[in-house]
Amino acid sequence: MDILEYADKVWRQESDAMAYHNGDLREHGLHAITDGVHMWPAFGNVYVFETDDGLLMFDAGSADTARALFDATRKLSAEPLRHAVYSHGHVDHIWGTKGFDQEADANGWNRPTVVAHSAVKDRFDRYISTNGYNTVINQRQFQAPDLRWPKTYRYPDTTYDTRMTLSQGGLVAELSHGYGETDDATVAWFPQKKVVCVGDFFIWSSPNAGNPQKVQRYALKWAEKLREIAGLGAGFLLPGHGLPIVGKDRIVEAMTTSAEYLEHLHASTMELLNSGATLDTALHSVDVPEKFLDKPYLRPSYDEPEFVVRNAWRLYGGWYDGDPSNLKPARRSVLGESIATLAGGADALAATARRELNDGDERVAAKLIQLATDAEPDNLDVHAIRAEIFGELRKRATSTMSKGVYAWAVAESTAKIQGRDTLDLIRENSEGKFRLM
Template sequence: MFERLWNGSARMEEWTEAVSQGALTAVADDIVTVHTTYFCGSVTAIRTTEGLVLIDTAKPDTARRTLEVVRSWDDGPIHTVIFTHGHIDHTSGITVIDAEADARGWPRPRIVAHRNVARRMQRYADTQGFNSHVQGQQFDMPGYVYPIGQRRPDEVYDEALTLEIGGERIELFHGRGETDDATIVWLPERRVLASGDFVIWVFPNAGNPRKVQRYAAEWALALRRIESLKPAVLIPGHGPVVFGEARIAQMVGDGAAALEHLVRETLGLMNRGASLDEVLHAVRLPDAYLAKPYLLAKYDDPEFLVRGIYHLYGGWFDGDAAHLKPARTAELAAEIATLAGGADRLAERARALSESGRMRLAVALIELAGASAPDDRRIQADRAAILQKAIDGEGSLMGKAFLAVSQREAARRSGG
């Protein structure tokens, strides 16, 4: 199946199905990686004379099964847990691990991570309501409550840290990419590297529209660092383990080059005074990158990354005076509807644009029509239909998810 994933003849959903009951990959002598689904971070176990070292711990709904798979391989105490970053699909399993240690009379494992992991966990506590709302919207889970309260790191570092545990040398390096608290785990004597979410078997997730700032340029630097270490085995944050120096070099090199292209082109336009609107419609990633099976724009969208790059270097103002102190959307929509001759005229034009395939304009106009006539069931039905067509034509899961939030709202307001 790996070969089919590598050559593009298999989809990651097929791999997810295959590992859904918990699958164990032998990485090297005394090292295994456990997968339960693509959407949960991988968990790697290293056997040492002082106990097991785990790299990440899985998410709430897969943590118990992940630990069971680890226990099928080694039933000894867990000495240390390394968090590659603070996202819940990599940290939440510590609760299950601690409960097992308590039940068996073992010391709870030491947690090692970058200093910013603890800051992230505090931010999640401070914004639990917001994160619950966003995640519930994005994944259509009404009433979802974002999990907080995971145990925080016992030992933190800033740029680099070397651990010597039970005869195993483990080097940690900090980088910024999807998060500002990311760790690369390198076992130099084994030439085994755990990348965390710097490698995820899809296009780098550096542009999520509803998450805090992400770092495309520094993600590329981290990938170049991985490339320079020349690992023989790469354990991605998501997706199957990659074996072989040449394949790993190709995978991380292509990822770095794609990010470098977006950063270079975006900054080039910004340096010439281009507005965000001009940048978004001018910067394009060559199709050759997006054709790579491990760089499919399936979760994030390169256009979202361009927006994130602009925001990082240029702030939130996009150069359009109307956006500096914007009018309320409902008021603006009502004025435009009046000028157009009514919300019906806006909806009619939106339908025509949709039928001709001009979906960006169609969505813009139907959202104005919907905002100006929120209780008009027919307009809301048109809105739901146009948004559904936009969803069907959207390649990225994020794009589909956020369009779907509005589509569901329109369907509800339409009465059906």
């Protein structure tokens, strides 16, 4: 399959991206993008550049494809890998240097020099201190019970703060920092090739600026970086996830439209924040025009606009949501018992939740069934309705974030009913493994 022809069809919405997501493209090894530039299409894409002094790599991919990446690269060239640039420190972008490090050690060569923004080191330090938390939230997000968060990392050898020019074998890469999904992000502009590698600033989905289980994201600064990328004059845009975009006009459209999307969410949230509105008002007032949702690269398949609103609020307004009862909230079990008593018991509350799901407000259904479960955590009939409700919400959800949380709730209640461990149940029904290292 010619990856650029395929990318063109996806752009024109004449084909979906399933061949990319299913890993079919990796069967063909590295794909040529332009002269001396090759793509390894994976969960986290990798780009390999041939130079007069060995190879240069932008991003290093995830652990589960690291060996295959090494083998595919060696089919292309026997030249040593001189530099590897991390677009950021997320674990699906940092493991592919392992085989090249081992090769260098075995042959007595210098290991590849890993280059990254200075904040990548801080990220790795934070990952080590929050190892348990990251294991739990990523098990939930990806429904991956065997996932264990890494405790060791390949730290960068060379770091920069704002901008850096990297030269190797006649090839020049202009590295620049930006805030977006992370605070440690790098964009690489290769002016001689008219190629820009953008990492997770573009992922063929609505920008991941709101993830409810992860640290702060930066919608407005993200938009600013997208506009900067649009002004480079690139002919090839190589994303951290998804297919390349070819052609200056398409690149400008994708970058500016994505920027407008983020600016709209940010500005709408700020207007409400400045008016004294509550977070509840913001979440239920900010809408997204169809002109954004119609784009194949802005659909809420991973993150959701509502979550971006929450993150913008958190950045400027802190964690207080404007509801005084949430300043010092009641314990969930106590509140659940109180509401269940008013409703005539946890079973009655659960029945009301089911009616809301079918004939009313699905958000009310979710809240009521959780209150019923909090009131009587050992009531298996209530857990059965909880599994039913969150199972239906999972089907209706569009984003990976929502589907993961809802599916986890279903597994919790199902495991409770069956007297089993939640992770064992998920493991039994898992569609695949998500490896980190």
